[in-house]
Amino acid sequence: MGEEEKLEAFLKWATELGISDSPNPLHPSSSLGQSLLLSQFPNAGGRGLAAARELRKGELILRVPKSALMTRENLLKDQKLKVFVNKYPHLSSTQVLAVCLLAEVGKGRDSWWHPYLMQLPHTYDILASFTQFEIQALQVDDAIWESEKAISKAQSDWKEAKVLMQEIGLRPQLLTFRSWLWASATISSRTLHIPWDDAGCLCPVGDFFNYAAPTEESFCSEDVKRMAETSSSQGHAEKFDVEQLCGHSPRLTDAGYEKDVASYCFYARTNYSKGEQVLLCYSTYTNLELLEHYGFLLDTNPNDKAFIQLDVGIHSCNSWPKDSLYLQQDGRPSFALHSALRLWAIPPNLRRSIGHLAYSGSLLSVDNEISVMNWLAKTCREFLGKMPTSIEEDYILLHIIDKMQSHPSSEEAAQILSCEGELHSFLQVNGLRNGVSAYFMLPRKAQRSMERWKLAVQWRLMYKKILSDCISYCAEISNNLSSHNVSSRRKNQN
Secondary structure (H helix, E strand, O other), rough: OHEEEEEHHHHHHHHHHHOOOOOOOHHHOOOOOOOOOEEEEEOOOOOEEOOOOOOOOOOOOEEEEEEOOOOHHHHOOOHHHHHHHHOOOOOOOOHHHHHHHHHHHHHHOOOOOOOOOOOOOOOOOOOOOOHHHHHHHHOOOOHHHHHHHHHHHHHHHHHHHHHHHHOOOOHHHHOHHHHHHHHHHHHHOOEEOOOOEEEEEOOOOOOOOOOOOOOOOOHHOOOOHHHHHHHHHHHOOOOOOOOHHHHOOOOOOOOEEHHHHHEEEOOOOOOOOOOOOEEEOOOOHHHHHHHHHHOOOOOOOOOOOOOOOOHHHHHHHOOOOOOHHHHEEOOOOHHHHHHHHHOOOHHHHHHHHHHHHHHOOOOOHHHHHHHHHHHHHHHHHHHHHHOOOOOHHHHHHHHHHHHHOOOOOOHHHHHHHHHHHHHHHHHHHHHOOOOOOOOOOOOOOHHHHHHHHHHHHHHHHHHHHHHHHHHHHHHHHHHHHHHHHHHHHHHHOO
C-alpha cells in the first residue's frame, strides 16, 4: 500500500471506532473533517492537524473513545500475551507497554491495531538514539551527561525486558536494541496521560497534534495534572475543580481523559482560523527536554533555560534549589539566580541582616548589582571561550549541513569533502571520504545521523545564544547603573 492508501485506511478505521471531531457532543457522528484536517506543515512540525473551520478557544474539537486508546489494558486482552507478562511483575508499566507494542507489530496485518501502527514514524531522534559522535556535538557537559544517561536507561530497560520478549516468541529483528529504541521512543514521544496507568496511552488521531509551548498566561494538560496530584496529596478535596482554579476561564486543559464520556477529549487552546495548525500543549519543557523525550527543538521556546557553572560558595550561601538557578531564554538570570548572586556578592557578615531583601528580589546597592552583572558576564564569556566552536562557526556549520541535505552539486560536494574539523569527523564516522559522485547523495544511515547531528548543533547554538544574550543584558544593566552613579555624584558635588 502507498502512503495515501495507508492514510485512507487508517482514517476509515478511526471513524469506525467512533473517533470524531464533530462539533456537537450531544449528537456526535463518527467522522473526521468537520473540525480538523490532516495537513503538512514543513516548517512547523511536519504532519499535523489543521482547522477545518474557524475554531473557538475552549471548544471541543476531537473525541477518542477509550476502546480506541492503545493502553496496556487494551493490549493485554490478548490472553496469551497477558499470561507471559504476568510472569514478570518486576517490569515497569512502560516496559510492558513497549513489549506489547512490539508484539502487535510482530502480528503484522493480523493485529487489530495494524492501520494505526502503519501511521507511526519509522524513526525518532530522541537523545537515546544519538551516537557518540552526535552526543559529543552537543558540547555542553550537562547535555552530554543527559544523553549518556538516556542511552544507559534504554539499554537497561531493554535487557530487563528481553527475556520476556524471547519467551513471547518475537521475531529476531524485534528483539534488537534498535527495535526497543523505536518502541520506547514511540511511547516517550506520543503517549498521553491517563489516570489509571502511568505508562499513558497511544491515542490514534490525537497524536497527530504538534506541540505548542505554554506561555506564562496559559496552563496545559500535564501542568494541571501535576496540580491535581499535588492537591490530592496534600489532603484537599478528591475532585479536582478546574473551574475553581481558572476563575472566569472555562477550561485549563488542552486535552484529558473524561470518565463521564469514556473518551479522551481535545479542546482548542486558542482561537484558530480555517487552515491554521491546531496545536497541543504537552507540558513545560526546555529544548533539551524536548530533544530527550520528543526528538525536536523549538526555534523560540519561552521555557528554555541554560545552566552555568556556579561557585560552591554561591550554592552554600542561599536556600534556593539548584534547578532554579539558571539563565532564562532571553539571557536574563532567573529570579532565584539573581537573588543568590546578590546575596553572595555582599560580605558574609551582612547576609543575615539584609538577606531578606535579596530573597524578595530587591536591589541591595548599585555597587552590589554592578558586581553581580560583571561576574555573570565574565562567567558566560569564559564558558563561551572554552567551547570548541563559536556561535559564528555554528551558523556556518548549519549552513553546510543544509547544503549537504539538499544534495549539492559536485563542486560544492568537493568543497564539503575537503573540510576539516567537526565536518571531517562526521564524514569519517560515516565512511564518506571515498570520492565525489556527480551529486553528493548521502546513504540513508548517514542521512539519519546528519538529522541528529543538526539537532545537536542547533541545540548548542541556542544554548550559546542564551549566554551571549546574558552578556549583553549584563553590560546594559552595568552601563545604566554606572551612568546613574556618575550623575548622582555630580549632583551631590554641585
